[in-house]
Each structure stands twice: as C-alpha cells, then as structure tokens.
Amino acid sequence: MTHDPRPLIARFLGPGAVEHGPFGLLGVSPDDCGPDRVDAALQRQLDRVAAHREAETPGADDVRLALHAAATQLLDPRVRAHLVERWRPSYAAARAAGAQRTAQQPQATRPAPVAAKPDDLDRRLREREDDGQRELIRVMVFIGAATMLMIALGLVAILAIGSGGAGGGGGAPAARNPTAAPTPPSAQGPDAAPPSPDPQAADGQTEPSADARPSARVATDLVDPRRTLHELRECAKAARGDPNAALPTFDRLVRQLSDWWVRYDPAVRRACDDAVLEVLLAMAASPEVLDAAIESVASHSAAFVAAPGESDKPRARLLPAEVWPVAWSVGMLTRLSRERDVPTRMAVAVSDALDARLGAARPSDQTFESGAAGALRRLPALLMNDRSVRGHVRDSATGATGSTAAVKKWIEACRALASDEAAAERALIEGLEQILTTCREPEEDLGVFEAVGLLVREIRWRAGGAARPRLLDWFRDPRVSDSDLRVVTAALAHGSAAEGVDSTMVFSAGAGPDDRSRLRASYAAAWGIETAGRERASREWADTARAAAAATYPTRPDELLRETAAAARLNEAARLIWRGEGQAAKSLLSDTALAQSLGPNAPPPPAPPVVHTFTIGGRATNWAERYLAAERSIPARLELIAELDRIGRPIDLVTASLLAREAVIGSPIQVRFAAARLAGQLADEATIVHAVLDELPGAPKTASLGELVERITRQRLPRVTDPGWEIAARRALVERLLGMLARGSPEARFEEYALLIADSYLRAASLEVARGAGAAAEGAVLGARSLWSAVYAEAAAAAPVEAAPVPLDMIERRLRGRLSLAEGPVQEFAAHQVSIVEAMAFVISGERPTSARAVGAVVERMQQERRDARHVFEQLLATETAALRLWMIRLGVEEGGAP
Amino acid sequence: MTRLLATLTLAWLAAMPATALAGGHAPHQPDETGAPLAAPAGAAAQRPEWVERRLAALRPERPREYLELGEEIAEQADNPSMRTLARTLFVLAYETSKTAPDGRAAQPAGSSGAAAEGDLRVSVCLALAALTDREHERTWLRAIAASLGWKAGRADGGARRATAAIDPAALDLSNALSLIRIGEGRQAARLLDKPEVAQLLLRTERLLSPAGLTGGEARVRRLMAEWPNCPECRNRRFVRNAEGVRLCPKCGGRPGPRLLQQELLYQLRLESSILQGVQKSWVAQSIVDGGAPLRDLDPDELAKTYSVDPTRTVWRDGAWHEPAAGTRRGAGAAGSR
Structure with missing residues (x-):
C-alpha cells in the first residue's frame, strides 16, 4: 500500500x-x-x-x-x-x-x-454491520442534501435567467458583444440582398421563453486555474482518507474546470486532468463514491445522450453555458479511457459513458484533445434549433443564452484545441458545413442565419487551407441550398477575410442551377484553386499513377499489402487534387518518410521481442524457486509477490505460470488476491496472458477470477455465474494472446501497412488518423465507412446515371450483402472498399459520359480480379488499383498524356 | 455402384482439403469441399422416369422450366445425386435466363415471397440456399438474392450475419489444448476421449499448420502422451534435495511441452476459429483465416461454385450436352453430371 x-x-x-x-x-x-x-x-x-x-x-x-x-x-x-x-x-x-x-x-x-467467546465476536460483527449501515445512511442523507441544493441552485438560475443576468457559459467578458442585433448581409447589388429575417429583432435582451428550461446551467465564476489545480490535488489527498467527504469538493472543482478549461493554459489544464484522475483513483476504495465521481465527470455531457422515449420529440438546443462543459466532459472521459491500472468498475463505467456519447466515433487516440475535438465536431447542429421546432425561433438566436452566443463559445473552444491555424480552419469549416447541411434554412431561422455569418467571418479563408476548396464543393452539393449559398456568399463579400471576393460574387435570389456552376467558377478563378492544383501536383501524380496502374501484382501477402498502401496514398492525393488542395497533394506525394516505408527497399521493421520464451536462470527464476520454497507460509509468499512487483519486466514463462496459478487457485484468499492484483497489473505481458489462459480449465469460477480476466483482456464479460462465461472468457483470452503474439510473428509487417491504409482512408474522410496499438483495424473500417458515406452522397446527388456500370441501388444492396458475409476487420474493410469504387464509377460515368465505357471496363476488370483472388490482400490491391484507374479517368490522365 | 461412389468420394475428399484451405475457404467448415460431387453415370438408374422425361424436354429458351423442375426434384430428393441434379438445374436456370428472350419470366400465378420480385435470379439463389445445410453458403446465397433486390423477411441488411452456434465440443477441445500445454496430459486425455471432441480436432487439425496440412491431430496426441504429467515432480514444479527446494530439473518449474512460438500461434488460431473469436488486428485475422478472400455477390459465380458447365444445357442420353451438339445423336463428349 x-x-x-x-x-x-x-x-x-x-x-x-x-x-x-x-x-x-x-x-x-x-x-x-x-x-x-x-x-x-x-x-x-x-x-x-x-x-x-x-x-x-x-x-x-x-x-x-x-x-x-x-x-x-x-x-x-x-x-x-x-x-x-x-x-x-x-x-x-x-x-x-x-x-x-x-x-x-x-x-x-x-x-x-x-x-x-463467539458472542463477543458476533457483537463486534454486528457493530461492524451497524457501522456500515450508519455509513450508508450518512451517504443517503448526503445525496438527499445535495439534491436539495441542486434544486435550489436551479431555482436561482431560473431567476437569474429571467432577469437577463450574465450567466450562460462563463460570464462572458464585457468586451464581448453577445447580444448583437441580427443584421442581414449588406449586399448592395440589386439581386444580391438575400432575404433575411427581420433585421430589427424585437428584443435582443429578451430571453426566448422556449429556451427557459428549469435546469438551465449557470456557469461558475472564473477561478485562478492554478488554484483549481491545487485544490484538486488536495482533494485527492483528502479522498484517500475519506472519499465520501471529498466528493462534494470534487463536484465543485469539476464544475469549475468544465466551465472554464478553454481559458486555461494547456499545461495547467493537462495537470488538472491528471489531478482528476488522481482523485478518482483515491476514491477507488469506496465503489459507490467512485461511481458518483465518474458520474460527476460524465454528467456535464449528458446532453449527448438521448433520453429514453424522447427520440420523437424536438431536441432542445444546447445553451452557451453548456458548450464548454460538454466538450470537457467527453475529453476527460476519453483521457480516462486510456488508463490501464484502474479498477475494472471505473474502466467499464468510463467506457460505457464514452460509447453513449460518441459511439463509433470514439477516437483511437485516447487523449483529452481528441475526445474534446470529437465532441466539438458534433456540436454545431446541436447549438441550433431542432428542424422540427416551430415558433420562437427568431428569439432563440439572441441574448446571452442564444444560439449565437453558443456558436461563439464553440468557436473559442475549437481555437483552443486546434494545434495550428490550419486545424482551426478545418474545424470551423466543417462546423459551418454541418449547420448548412443539417439545420433549418437561414431564412427561416435567425439563429442559423447569424451562425453562418459569424462562422464565415471567423474563418480566415487562407490560400492552401481547407476552407476555399470546401466552398467550391458546396456549389455542387445538393445538401447546400440556394438560401445557404446566398447567406454564405453575402457574408464572404461583406466583412470576411476572404481575398478576391466582391459583391458581384454573391449568389442572387433568382439564381438557377447554372448560376451555381458559374459562381463556382468565379470563386475558383479568384482563388486560383483548380488550375494551380493541376499544375503543381497533377503532373507528378500522373506519372506515378500510370506506373502503379501498369505494374504487375506481386504475389506475397506483405507485398500485396504494401502496394495497396501505396495505391491508397495515390488515391488520397488524387482526391486532394480534385478538391483543389494541390499543395496538400504535393506534400503527400513528396513525403519521403512515407515513400520510404512503402517502397520495395523499405527497411524491415525492428524485430519485436519474442514473447513466448522459456528460460531457466536469472532473477525471475530464482524468485520462482524461493516462492516454491516458501510452501504454505502466507507472509513469505505475500512478501515474494510484492518483491516480484519490484523485479520488473519482462516476466518469463516460469514465473508467469506460477503467478497465474496463484492468482487463479492460490490459497488462502489473501495470497490469491495479491497474486491476482499483480497479474492484473502485468496484463501487458504476453506470458501472463498465456499463463492465465492455460490455468483457466482448472480454475474455480470466482468473482475475482472474472475481474482478472476482464482486466487482462480489456473486455467486458458476462458474470461468472452465467453459463456462457467460460467460453466468453476463453475466447477473450485467446483473442488477446493471439493479437499479442501476432505482433511478434513474421506477419507483423501487415499491421504497419494496414495503418498506412487506414490513415489514407481516414484523411480522405477528414478524420483524425489512427493512433495506438490495434488502431489500424478500427481506423481502416472507420475511414472506409466514412468515405463510403461521402462518395455515396456524391453519387446520390448525381443520380440518375444511365451509363453507370452498377446501378446505385444495387451498389447499396451489395454493400449490405457483403457486410453480412464479412468476417473480421479485413473483410469488413474490403466490403466498404469495393463499394466505394462502385460508387465512384457511378459518379464518374455521370461526369464523363464519353468515358463510361472505360469506366465499365475498369469495374469489370476489378470484379474479375477479385473473383480470381486467392487471398484477401489480392482483392484489396485489385480494388485499390481500380480506384486509381478511375481517378486517372476523372482527372483526365491517359496513357502518355497529362492532365 | 454405391461402393464406387463412396470410394470416389473419399478419394476426392482426400485430395480437396489442402487446396481448398490454401485457396482461402473459411476454416472450420464441417465439409471442406466447395462443390458438389460429379454424379457418376450409374446414378441414372436412380432417376425416376418422369424426371428423365422432363429433363429431355428442357430447352434453354425457357429458363423457368429448369427452375420449376429443380424445385420439384429438390422437394423429393432423398439422395445426394438428386440434390446435385436439383442444384444443376437451378444454376442452368440462371445461366439460360441470361440469354433467353425473356429472362425475367413473369411470375407464376399465385406466387409470393421471393418470386414476387419477378426475378428468376433471386428464385435461383433462394432455391440453392434452401438446399444447402452449410450456414456460410446459405448466407452467401441469401446475400446475393438481397443484392438482386430480394427483401428478406427479417431485417438483416447491413448487419453482420447471425453467428452460427459454437460447436459444443469447442470448449472441451480448447481446454484440452491448454491442459496439454501445462503438462496435464491425463486430464487432457479425458477430454479428447470424448468422441465429439476427437471429431472436432480431426476436422480442424489443418489449422494447426501454416500450410493447411494434416498431422496436427497426431501431433497434439503425441504431446499429450509425452506429458501425462512431469515424471520427476508430478507437476509440483519443484524437488527437494539436500540443497533444499529446487526447481524441477525435468520441467524447469513449468510442466508441459516446449512449444515454438509459431506452434503456439497456430494452436491459438484453431482455438480462435472454433470459439468464433473476433480479431482486432489485420495480422491476427490473417493468421486465423489465412487471408480468406471476401466472397463476392456475383450470381455469375454460381456455375463455378457448383461445377456446372453453363454451355451444356440440353439433356440427352443421361447427360448434359451443348445445344448444338445435343441435336446430333452421339456427337460431342458427354459430360457426366
């Protein structure tokens, strides 16, 4: 201890x-x-x-x-x-x-x-039980008092909001102008003034009644971050002695942190994150208190979790005061999910909370930043009124609790998290796109109108950045309405940082489909996007693509996967060229480190340690001998287990098997507990996993065994009393050990290439790249799934295309069918990959009707090669090469020609 | 003839599994073969007269008649050759529909379910699915039907197919491998003595070698026999001598055979397969399934899968012939289907 x-x-x-x-x-x-x-x-x-x-x-x-x-x-x-x-x-x-x-x-x-004197012992045992009951009563009283206090605070908040107090997201400084009256874009052209909501909002100070929720959050006052950090550390110390007593303090500090983390210095914020973890670990001795503490962290993002039975009701929009806490809560949960040496109870609670909030979008990179950024990505639409809301929509934009104030909070949080200006711009443009494509029309909803204008003015619209090409996409995107374009272009022309944009480039009220193309061309010309991209990157890409498309397929699985990764990178670059991000494409193509890791002369990866070793001698073996010599002595065995903890890793198989045996069937219970605890801490040792697996057949089914297996496998299993527990436990251990040993196998290189493929797909889908062990499989599926959605949307917008080799509805049905057959992460990726290519073929057949036959030939060849393939990696390469050939058609790269 | 059929079957099965596994078929399939048997000519004696008559009347311009005859035969099929014949008819129904004047024949009156889709290809896939007892094959055929527009009765679109039930002997076999690894051969033997466990090991032994070769079962039994328990320490792991307690010199403190890491890896592959584990990395998945390709949803695969020659669509003299050859008596090699 x-x-x-x-x-x-x-x-x-x-x-x-x-x-x-x-x-x-x-x-x-x-x-x-x-x-x-x-x-x-x-x-x-x-x-x-x-x-x-x-x-x-x-x-x-x-x-x-x-x-x-x-x-x-x-x-x-x-x-x-x-x-x-x-x-x-x-x-x-x-x-x-x-x-x-x-x-x-x-x-x-x-x-x-x-x-x-058994009576004496009974009396003492009863006293202990009474103590426990008294403690339970104390906890219940505390919870009741806390509830009353929360209700009282809520009533105070209602009064404060009703009087137009300075609540809502942290007491915005006086320098801000949270209640700016809405003004339409001051377009001067006769056709340029977009219809806008009433510019004279009835009352910029009046809080909309629709948003007066009894539970509306009121932010705390800003406290010196260092003081919050200090208090958190003191709280951790107090929690070790009395977790119950420390809980209210923890709640208060967590609230402070969630309300103001955006304004913290990043280093201080990270220190606060560590301190929060320290408090939670200190509370681990009391499971109920630990649960309450985790809930205290998670409750700030409860808005992400739909209440049961309310899916058919209009969603309440997030208020400004809730924006930062939501992001902090999800970020903190993500940070906590990284920890391994935590009680299983805590790990499970954190994982469940994250699943409820982010689901499949849980970042593989388990940092605060990735979690908070993931939450922020989902927020923009939630800051606006639900599409089904009727009435009061005008008022909901203004005031300290209005959606405009919420968007400002969101912008500030994005900037706080962004690593650089480019990342910030990407976040803002994606948020703007989300509002444009999922929220009400700006002409119907003042909040949307103001949010669009605000974001357009915030974005820098830098050359080479993500914003400019995205705007060009919107002219072709059916999800972005004419009304959206009017408001966006008006804001661009008046008051934004965009260069080369004037009032003649505002989408007019009476514009038709042709005007979208015309205006798009104007912006492309003003910003020199497509021509510049083609000139700088296409030539290099074309040469590389022609060579890759003409190459003979290798035969070895690792070579097949390597070539697939190379083709995926080329396809990623092609997409960047198509979007006008020529500079980014050039950087990708010229990334020498990437090129070297993919080339045939790539250095072999460092040999991973062989994990299944059997050695005699050394400190660990000496330990095993002394442990066996201790025979039934409890103190000696406990001391030796503690000594093993200090010996350090790696743990050889003799020692591991002995420890595992003690953890599983050791006697008495205190030795078993101590061995199980240490074995759980050594869960990253393959020898431990192996030893526990092999001890399982003879192990008594106890709760501690169940916990040990969960801890080692990092999976939630049924209760040990469940008839299916043994199979589930064995399966989980086999999976874990197989995954660990696979990294030491000759096939280990597959993972490296899989990660490159995953990253290409994730970047193409504008997602964060994969991080951490095991991230490749998950990342590849996530990236492919996201890219499929994007390409399918493109195809749906282009439909109908009579000349397409595969009809769109059949493409979707085939994907469902393939997924029903897919076993394992590779086949699941393969299913999405081929559907992406089929959808691309659909789109390109529509864009270039004269090339429809060539497109059909590419798809036919791909299908034949896939049918003939004897290994799934052959299928992956055939499909990725087909995508490359389609990109060549789309970009006009033909044999011996240049774009 | 039955004995000849059995002999030919065994010989063909012995030759098939290694290539089938190397070709990427999903491991742990009860039946390694991917194609029906070629019915020897002698099976003609088992076909009723009405079947012969109806076969002879089939013409490639009328694909639905192939389907209807196949359905009637499938209903009454009580031996492998008749089931094979039904399959062949289904596949030929599909193949002939591609070139027939009216491939998508109007549905028969009163039809419902899949036939209501008006697409003979869907009917073919569903008919084949009804005829197989292999879950993976059934899933594949139903997925093809769904991709052609068939709407399943229950929502299974996009979701992973329902996991097949785990073989009840899987846990015992997996436990037996663990017991062998820790030198408890006697306990392992009690599990492997169970007939269903022994059978499962025989069926899946190819997973124990990277090349899908046989011999895995023998190796497991040999290890088990070599290590009933440690002869020196009886699995206590230590011996006591004049110097005190020392690790057992025979087993070194850890009873059991010394496995190379690769051998352990393939044992785990077998266990993962029979316990239906889900791998979380590409490399682990590749080790478990040997890089099995994703089966595609192309009905054009049916002929290859069921070893049907799509050019031989006319029945004559107990065999299928090409239409042009079929009209000339005695011309052309007779396919023995």
Missing part, C-alpha cells in the same frame, strides 16, 4: 486498531505476543475482515496485507523486541486510562475471543 491505510483499517477493524502499531492492529498486548498468540490474533482479525460487508473490495485486501505485515513483524524475535520496547509504554498508559477500544483486552491466559 502506498497510501495511508489507517482509515481503511479503522473501517474494518475499528478505531482501536490504528493505535499502538502492530499490537493494536492485531489486537495483542505487548506483554503477550508470542508466536501462537500472534497467529491466533492474525486469524481472528482476518476472519473479521472476511465477515465485513466489503470483504471483496481492494480496500479489504489492503487491510489483510497490513495484518500480515504486522504479524510478520511480531513473528521476528528481534523486530518484536524492538516494537515491544517502543509501544509498551503507550499501550500501558492507554490501558490504565481506560480508553474505549474495540480491540481486545488480551490477558495472558484468556483465549482468543473467536474461539472462546
């Missing part, structure tokens, strides 16, 4: 047990502490712990270890003599003073209470 165990000891054994060192702990007198007496006392105290309601908790384990350590001390004659000399005076004084103790009053001839 690394923390003060005294509160724990007092909880299980009474306050008297923390006095007088080991004598109080064991309940023996310094005057009568022979070996027999000590053994009897040890057993008695262990029985008391075992009879406690929390006997199965880690806290109980800690108390057991303390008892054994105390017994070990008193069984050593020299140590005993020293301790007797030290504690006898105070023990005698306390006894003489008649202090009230719950420890025994030992006398030389009186036998141990358990053996001689």
